[in-house]
Amino acid sequence: MFKAACRSSLLQAQRRPFSCTTIPKESFSKARNEHELDNGELDALRDARRRQRRSEWKRRQGGETFLDHVIINVRGGRGGNGCVAFHREKFKPLGPPSGGSGGRGGDVYIMPTPTLTTLSSIPTRIRGRPGGAGQGTWQNGKNAAPTIIKVPLGTVVRQLPRDDPRRAKDEWEAEEESLEGLSFEERRAKMLESRWVHYPEYENDNVKRDIFKQSEVSLYREERERRWARRQRELNPIQLDLNEVGEEELDVNAPLALGKTKYLGHLIAQGGNGGLGNPHFLSPVNRSPKFATKGHDGERITLELELKIIADIGLVGMPNAGKSTLLRALTGGRAKTEVASYAFTTLNPVVGVIRVSSDGTFEGELQGVRVFEETAVEEARLLEQELAEELGELEPSSEQDTSPAIANDTASYEVAQGPGHYFDILESFRFTIADNPGLISRASEDVGLGHSFLRSIERSHALVYVVDLSGPAPWDELRDLREELEKYQPGMSDKARLVIANKADLLANGGDEAAVAEAKGKLKKLEDYVRTEMVVLEGRTLDVIPISAKFSQNLKKVVGLLQAYVEEARGLVE
Ligand SMILES: Nc1nc2c(ncn2[C@@H]2O[C@H](COP(=O)(O)OP(=O)(O)OP(=O)(O)O)[C@@H](O)[C@H]2O)c(=O)[nH]1
Numbered sequence: 001m002f003k004a005a006c007r008s009s010l011l012q013a014q015r016r017p018f019s020c021t022t023i024p025k026e027s028f029s030k031a032r033n034e035h036e037l038d039n040g041e042l043d044a045l046r047d048a049r050r051r052q053r054r055s056e057w058k059r060r061q062g063g064e065t066f067l068d069h070v071i072i073n074v075r076g077g078r079g080g081n082g083c084v085a086f087h088r089e090k091f092k093p094l095g096p097p098s099g100g101s102g103g104r105g106g107d108v109y110i111m112p113t114p115t116l117t118t119l120s121s122i123p124t125r126i127r128g129r130p131g132g133a134g135q136g137t138w139q140n141g142k143n144a145a146p147t148i149i150k151v152p153l154g155t156v157v158r159q160l161p162r163d164d165p166r167r168a169k170d171e172w173e174a175e176e177e178s179l180e181g182l183s184f185e186e187r188r189a190k191m192l193e194s195r196w197v198h199y200p201e202y203e204n205d206n207v208k209r210d211i212f213k214q215s216e217v218s219l220y221r222e223e224r225e226r227r228w229a230r231r232q233r234e235l236n237p238i239q240l241d242l243n244e245v246g247e248e249e250l251d252v253n254a255p256l257a258l259g260k261t262k263y264l265g266h267l268i269a270q271g272g273n274g275g276l277g278n279p280h281f282l283s284p285v286n287r288s289p290k291f292a293t294k295g296h297d298g299e300r301i302t303l304e305l306e307l308k309i310i311a312d313i314g315l316v317g318m319p320n321a322g323k324s325t326l327l328r329a330l331t332g333g334r335a336k337t338e339v340a341s342y343a344f345t346t347l348n349p350v351v352g353v354i355r356v357s358s359d360g361t362f363e364g365e366l367q368g369v370r371v372f373e374e375t376a377v378e379e380a381r382l383l384e385q386e387l388a389e390e391l392g393e394l395e396p397s398s399e400q401d402t403s404p405a406i407a408n409d410t411a412s413y414e415v416a417q418g419p420g421h422y423f424d425i426l427e428s429f430r431f432t433i434a435d436n437p438g439l440i441s442r443a444s445e446d447v448g449l450g451h452s453f454l455r456s457i458e459r460s461h462a463l464v465y466v467v468d469l470s471g472p473a474p475w476d477e478l479r480d481l482r483e484e485l486e487k488y489q490p491g492m493s494d495k496a497r498l499v500i501a502n503k504a505d506l507l508a509n510g511g512d513e514a515a516v517a518e519a520k521g522k523l524k525k526l527e528d529y530v531r532t533e534m535v536v537l538e539g540r541t542l543d544v545i546p547i548s549a550k551f552s553q554n555l556k557k558v559v560g561l562l563q564a565y566v567e568e569a570r571g572l573v574e
Pocket residue numbers: 317318319320321322323324325326338339340341342343344345346347372373374436437438439502503504505506547548549550551
């Protein structure tokens with residue numbers, strides 16, 4: 001009995017507005033100590049608390065957790081230094097030079113991954129790992145492992161050109177800057193220091209020798225060649241459109257047992273070569289070279305990353321209007337976007353794909369009438385059902401009893417929608433739709449979640465307003481939404497095509513005639529407002545459709561209209 005009470009109080013708590021929702025601490029410890037909840041139930045309690053903490057934290061960030069544009073400075077790893085050493089062995093005086101070479105610095109790759117949705121986790125300075133230094137007894141340093149920058153799918157990567165003031169200096173410019181204002185001797189001393197390793201106390205002796213001077217010349221020549229090759233590569237600056245995840249590749253050089261190389265992404269900055277150990281400078285005239293070279297710097301490069309979320313349709317609405325619920329209903333629950341009754345549930349834009357067959361049926365419709373509840377409620381219900389199944393007592397939950405329209409037997413939840421689903425052969429059109437975070441007044445001044453996602457709205461071909469018809473004045477909501485779009489970018493509201501009046505189910509009040517008449521009046525008023533006040537470009541008016549996203553009502557009409565807008569935007573119809 002306690003278990004049921006505890007669970008339902010959790011559900012209640014989650015449904016209240018967020019500011020006053022706290023799951024009392026005692027309930028957790030009390031449940032654990034006194035009522036011996038099993039592990040699954042304890043996990044559910046823990047999960048509820050974690051969800052609450054995470055959402056509160058995200059909200060405090062004020063939208064900073066979504067970033068769609070960053071500039072990053074990347075450096076390949078520095079190569080390891082070469083070593084100066086001589087072989088020592090009993091009865092072998094004057095052993096040969098035995099210093100190992102340094103290992104290569106780590107390369108830096110960039111790789112798209114479907115698990116990320118924002119660029120905010122990417123540091124602005126990234127360095128490859130340094131190679132290991134060479135050691136005595138011919139031990140070469142270890143090559144460093146590559147560094148992989150993971151970015152969301154749909155990221156566009158551009159190398160900043162030389163004349164861009166935001167570009168960081170490359171390795172040669174950085175050295176030049178550190179030498180500025182020094183006298184000739186000081187300059188030379190510093191350059192020597194950054195390139196050579198000497199046997200202890202032999203530095204002064206080394207630099208006077210011809211053999212060292214010759215080595216120095218060949219080192220500078222090699223450096224010049226490297227610099228020239230780098231300039232040549234810069235003629236084709238890096239420009240990547242990371243739209244798909246790569247796969248493992250067959251590699252002829254891989255060990256036989258493996259045969260494949262792991263997919264690392266695209267190489268953007270090479271690590272520096274390791275320095276040479278002193279055996280490399282052995283020659284007939286110099287039998288005991290007492291110098292070695294230091295490792296080279298890795299490549300330095302500045303990249304601009306931009307997250308290009310392009311959906312055909314963008315949903316625009318105040319917080320809690322039901323945008324996420326609508327996206328879930330249109331995609332048959334496949335779009336994993338969070339739904340809850342508090343404002344700013346959605347913090348990052350989420351894109352869903354709508355698949356439509358030639359007779360206008362969309363994929364989400366195949367499951368029959370389905371109720372799209374809040375995420376926490378759905379999860380808790382599934383957990384409840386699992387528990388009941390485990391105990392062998394499949395009793396209907398109280399939620400199901402109270403809502404007549406609910407037809408959520410688990411079978412309809414579990415319609416397979418993966419690859420190979422029979423809808424594949426019916427599909428004749430497909431488009432994408434983006435669920436955006438809620439827009440509030442003064443969002444264009446960076447209030448609420450602010451600017452960050454308005455940019456992604458800007459990229460959609462057509463916009464759809466979602467308003468809460470059960471609210472006191474949906475027309476005011478519309479006016480505010482339009483004003484915000486216009487303030488952010490004049491002319492943006494001309495992309496709007498449709499007004500969706502959501503939560504129509506709340507107005508009917510169980511079929512009470514007076515309530516229905518009132519609801520009709522309200523809808524009429526909204527339509528009049530849209531017709532007179534919301535005229536967009538070319539004198540066209542917006543369509544107004546009442547729906548219930550939660551109970552999947554009237555969605556077919558919405559999909560039909562959306563398809564028409566997308567076809568128009570893509571130039572499929574005249
Ligand atoms: N009765 C009813 N409730 C709905 C309907 N659509 C959404 N809701 C409820 O409205 C609340 C908010 O829904 P969300 O989909 O999270 O709203 P949102 O617009 O995405 O909100 P933000 O992400 O905060 O901007 C949830 O409690 C939903 O269950 C509907 O058609 N009818």
